[in-house]
Amino acid sequence: MKKNRAHLIFTGALAVLTLFFLFRNVSNVRFLETIKQADFRFLLISLLVLFLFIMMEALSLRTLLKSFGFQPGLRRIFRYALADFYVSSITPGACGGQPTKLYFMSRDQLPLGVSSLCVLLFNTCYHVSMLLIVAAAWFSGALQPITTHPALKWLLLYGALIQLSLVLLFITLAFSKTLAPGLLRRLIHLLTKVRLIKKPEKWLARLEEQTALYHSGSSYFKEHPGVLGKTLILTTLHLLLLYSLPYWVYRSFGLSGVSFLHILFLQAGLTIGVESLPLPGGLAANEGSFLIVFANVFPQSLLLSALLLSRGISYYLGLIIGGISTWFLNKKTQKITVPSLSRSKSDLRQIPTKKSHVMVQ
Secondary structure, three states: OHHHHHHHHHHHHHHHHHHHHHHOOOOHHHHHHHHHOOOHHHHHHHHHHHHHHHHHHHHHHHHHHHOOOOOOOHHHHHHHHHHHHHHHHHOEOOOOHHHHHHHHHHHOOOOHHHHHHHHHHHHHHHHHHHHHHHHHHHHHOOOHHHHOOOOHHHHHHHHHHHHHHHHHHHHHHHHOOOHHHHHHHHHHHHHHHOOOOOOHHHHHHHHHHHHHHHHHHHHHHHHOHHHHHHHHHHHHHHHHHHHOHHHHHHHHOOOOOOOHHHHHHHHHHHHHHHOOOOOEOOOOHHHHHHHHHOOOOOOHHHHHHHHHHHHHHHHHHHHHHHHHHHHHHHHOOOOOOOHHHHOOHHHHHHOOOOOOOOOOO
16 A cells, blocks of 8 residues: 555656646636536536446456356445556556455455456456457548557557557466466565565465466356456447547537547547556556547647546546545455355366355445
């Protein structure tokens, strides 16, 4: 948590600097007047879209966990998703969200072998969905403002290559019987050498147990691809909701000349380029790219206001809500029993059944 506070301070400082440079030459009175022009009804829709965006992640995780016989309460998983959003928003390249989610799932006594595989497969589906949406955007011709820009076209290519590399890595980790356990063993040995782990044999024994769970899960998903298909649909909806947010801001200003899909595709192309940058929330790069990409969508007099509303809802509001939720989540641990853990090691392959259910409210 101390490290998260440091990330939060750095993110706050970077956000202040970004907003200062963006609005340093803008009249506050004139800016507030343009904000007041926004139709509150469409802004309410954007708030609902943000809620559904986070809900799709929760439903994706629940789908994967249910396939193992675990059935955590949707409210609890929604809090995991909020914690993921919060920590991802304050760490470079969104690198802290998934470990945070695993930390809270582990505290709730969900087996690490199960939770880590579910998070890994969610990430795989997430990145596949992103690539599919951006591919559709490219074929539609909507990304021309990006592909013709001297800097943004390389950022788009960089983002696509990073996403493709992550998909290949996650698939290998999920379904290889040696790569993930081997990497974890090396990590344990390294931590033992630097004296951060004092009893490596205990950690290695636990790793063997969790590896059995992990392998039983990957075998299960190979035999039941429908679970991953359903998750892929949910992660695609998850991203489509996020990418649609600038459209509702666009409509809030009474504008209607540009189609829903065109704005959604522009946001998808913008996001894939900046998401993998080593900046918390893509700060500065995201705002600068928005002003370039949407210059022909919003009138110049409304462009900064559109940026503030769009980022305010999709990033800053989610950051605040996620931070508050994570604080409460950290204060209260849900103790649960896991019937699967009482089985013998020879029976671990039978874990993915629909007989045992674990409820987490």
